[in-house]
Amino acid sequence: MSRANRGRVIQVDAKQVHVELDGRVQPAALRGGLFxxxxxxKNPVAVGDYVELDEDVEGVVVCKVSPRRNYLGRIASSHDPREQVLVANVDQLLIIxxxxxxxxxxNRTDRILAACEWQEIPAILVLNKVDLIKPEETEGICQTYGSVPIPVLPTSAVSGLGLDELGALLKDKVSVLYGPSGAGKSTLLNKIQPGLNLREGRISKYWKQGRHTTTHSHxxxxxxGGYVVDTPGIRTFRLFDxxxxxxxxxxxxxxxxxxSCQFLDCSHxxxxxxxxxxxxxxxKLAPSRWASYxxxxxxxRSDPKESAEDQ
Ligand SMILES: Nc1nc2c(ncn2[C@@H]2O[C@H](COP(=O)(O)OP(=O)(O)OP(=O)(O)O)[C@@H](O)[C@H]2O)c(=O)[nH]1
Ligand SMILES: [Mg+2]
Ligand SMILES: [Zn+2]
Incomplete structure (x- = not known):
């Protein structure tokens, strides 16, 4: 590889990244200078980043990361106050x-929405598993988020409700599916494109062990047409800085x-x-939105290290 090649990161592992370039997947290490x-x-490279590859004595390496159009970031964990970039350069984020x-x-939904607003990433709220509830149970959530305004799409991977609409939303866009473990991110993507063969959780295991079935963003x-990023489930989400x-x-x-507040800088x-x-x-305002804020x-206002949780 004599000249630098530009590709897109599709997965990040502990020691290497996988880069899509010219229709194939190239594993590459990270050149020390990137750190x-x-x-x-916390991380110099994230899924969705455009990178330049080069070859040196160690093999193929990422030598440069292109500036990001946008990214989803958060405080890494309760033990690590640095910013963790979860995914970069996306057209939209679907909270599943x-x-x-x-x-x-x-609370978690509002935190993710605030992060999207921060980076001007359009967000859509998907209410999956509506086969498990009565239709009227979604009304409160539809009203609260409809007035933010955020589009709300009820779906069921079991009954098929909303799957055509979901497919239409994903077509020709770069989308990230994000949300708690077990909500059905991977299952929905398998319904949209069965060939993806993503691992789905077994419900019995999950609720007993709280396991994450998807372990890497990909x-x-x-x-x-388009791309989707399937991500591991999250528990908490804290905005960075x-x-x-x-x-x-x-x-x-x-x-x-x-x-209409009396003071221009009212903190409410x-x-x-x-x-x-x-x-x-x-x-006119949902109490849950105010509580999240x-x-x-x-x-x-307090020490960021004090109340964050891992994952
Ligand atoms: N009843 C019902 N179950 C569903 C639906 N969608 C997914 N499930 C089930 O929910 C469980 C979890 O689904 P996954 O697709 O693994 O969830 P995930 O969001 O990818 O979870 P992580 O990978 O851990 O983040 C599986 O047992 C699915 O069969 C749905 O619409 N209705
Ligand atoms: Mg999954
Ligand atoms: Zn106020």
Whole structure:
């Protein structure tokens, strides 16, 4: 390999990355220089990154990472306050959630949505496993997120509901499926494209052991056009390095209402004349959205190491 070649990272392992280039997959190590000047980042390369490859005595190596159009990042873990980049250069993020097995977490959903807003990544909320619930059980969630506004798509990998719409959303785009373990990310992708043969969890194992079936993020091409990134399930999600002022703008519904707050820099947690009080009373703002915002505000005012959880 005499000249540098440009490709896209489809998977990152402990010692090497897999790069798609010219229609094939090339394993490559990371050149040492990539670990210099990383600032507060944990990983120099993420799935979805465009990289340049070179060959040296050690074999094929990644020598350069192209600037990112956007990325999904978070605080790495409770023991590691650096920023972990989960995926880069995507057109949209689909939060795959369910109301049962596992139950819906508005807190986790709101955190992921704030991260998307931060990087201007369009987000869609998928409510999977609707075969396990009554149709009216989705109403509250549809209303809350519809008024953010975030599109909400009910699906069932069992009954097939919403799968055509999901396929249409994924076509010709680079999408990342993200959310808690067991919500059905891999199962939905297998329904959209059976040839992917992604490993699906066995429900009995899961709820007893809380296991993650998908262990690595992987970017897959879709036959109909587009790419999807299947990711391992997450428990908690904490935004990296956002100020209190910035956080307010990451909740579009709260941001809109705040135009009527008495103070221009109202943080909506104690000030008199806060417009959120009336909005909550009139049902114009979901209490769960306000609770998520307050929890995140509290966290970023305290030591970031104190309340984060792994995964
Ligand atoms: N009832 C029902 N079960 C589903 C549905 N979708 C997925 N499942 C089941 O849920 C379990 C978990 O599905 P996975 O696709 O492995 O979930 P995942 O989100 O990829 O989980 P991780 O890889 O651990 O992050 C499997 O037993 C699936 O058969 C659905 O729409 N309805
Ligand atoms: Mg999976
Ligand atoms: Zn206010």
């Amino acid at each position: 210099e000047d990383m600032g507060r980042a 959630s369910s109301l049962r097995q596992p139950g819906f977490s508005s 970017l897959h091409p879709l036959d109909m 956002v100020s209190a002022r910035e956080l307010r703008d990451l909740f579009p519904d709260i941001h809109r209402i705040s135009a 947690d104690h000030e008199p004349g806060c417009a959120l009080d009336a909005a909550l009373e009139d049902g 307050l929890e995140m505000l509290d966290e970023l």
